[in-house]
Amino acid sequence: MKLDNSLSILILVGVLTVVLVVLIVIHAVTAKRRAGSKTNAGGLAASLRDEKLKSSIILETIEDGVILLDSQKNIQLFNQGASKITGWPSEEATHLNCESVIKLVDSKGEPYDEAEDPFNRIFRQAKATTIRDNAATLVTRSDKRIAITLSVSPLLGDDGTTVTAAVAIFRDVSQERAEEKQRAEFISTASHEMRTPVAAIEGYLALALNDKVATIDSRARDYLEKAHASTQHLGKLFQDLLTSAKAEDGRLSNHPAVIEMGAYLQQLTEDLKFAAEKKGLFSEFTLGSSDIIDASKHSTTEKVVKPLYYVWADPDRMREVITNLFDNACKYTEQGKISIGLTGNNEVVQLYVRDTGPGIPREDIPHLFQKFYRVDNSATRTIGGTGLGLFICRKIVELYQGRIWVDSELDKGSTFYINLPRLTSQRAEQLQATAAAENANTLPPIASPSL
Secondary structure (H helix, E strand, O other): HHHHHHHHHHHOOOOOOOOOOOOHHHHHHHHHHHHHHHHHHHHHHHHHHHHHHHHHHHHHOOEEEEEEEOOOOOOEEEEEHHHHOOOOOOOHOOOOEHHHHOEEEEEOOOOOOOOOHHHHHHHHHOOOOOOEEEEEEEEOOOEEEEEEEEEEEEEEEEOOOEEEEEEEEEEOOHHHHHHEEEEHHHHHHHHHHHHHHHHHHHHHHHOOOOOOOOOOOOHHHHHHHHHHHHHHHHHHHHHHHHHHHHHHHOOOOOOOOOHHHHHHHHHHHHHHHHHOOOOOOOOEEEEOOOOEEEEOOOOOOOOOOOOEEEEEEEHHHHHHHEEEEEEHHHHHOOOEEEEEEEEEEEOEEEEEEEEEOOOOOOOOOOOOOOOOOOOOOHHHHHHOOOOHHHHHHHHHHHHHEEEEEEOOOOOOEEEEEEEOOOOOHHHHHHHHHHHHHHHHHHOOOOOOOOO
């Protein structure tokens, strides 16, 4: 009996020991997990603090101005770059309305109106599109004028359409713009001076090729014709240089008027069709998505029911743009057709020139509208060109708050698009009436007949 009791006691002690060991192990594991959890939480918090610190360092170190606006256009963030450019201390600018701090004027020193101001436009749109302005001038707190480039990006709300905030980034480009102005002035002066002797050479060559003025053999005529063609090409280069220089410094002649783009493009396609026919190409005018008008057969007197797409632009300048795009399409398209099209919505009029040519390499597309840039392939080397045509087109389109771009794929052709702000019929009538009244006031008085 005593032996049984002793054995029971030993078994009980053994069981208690095992339980105690298990409890100690469980406690140790639990403590370790808690410690690990605390360590992970602490590491996450530290990581977040580090990321915030990094962002703060970046914002305060870069020279570009960065501003965050809320839905009321009040400044919520104003970095040191913005403070340095504008002359406003960050602590004073924060929570002020951006109109009090960021004052923009155009190249003529006139303040931006409400429709042109990027900070107003960004909150009126219902899409995630960045608004850029590369020709703005900022009036600082001390009334100093600084040339800037500006981009304003929207931040959309949960519905994906309402702009709830915006981020503006701007940079001081005064030195770059001054240097560019000097280059433009040099090019303008040189081009203007060289046009006169080139025109004289071209005139004398034309006289030499005139059978009524001079008698030359066939070999000499061939040489003179080549010299005349080269002189014409040189004259075109000087003219393009002069136009590009004027476009950059705002001296490009510009007389905007109300244009109904449907009738305008229809007539223009009629005028341009001969350039396509010389190469055996088909040309057409496309209205909307389905209304196609054959430029070689359609009469301008035929009545066609179509929407009215009004824009505010210089008819001569827009003719220059469309003609340039159409001529380029003809040059590089060996077979197929050239289409001029028109469509739009309540806000935008979109026109395009589409060809069935060889297309443009993807890597060349971002540079296509830069000055002197040309796609380097066998076709461009054979055809030649100044590399200024598309640059001038872009500058002209931008005069009217428009945008030009290209969509192209190798061996599948290219489409050049132009978007222009659309005028309502009422607005178009108002502008036409105003223009008519101004023209009437400038006419000389009619003399009374003498008795």
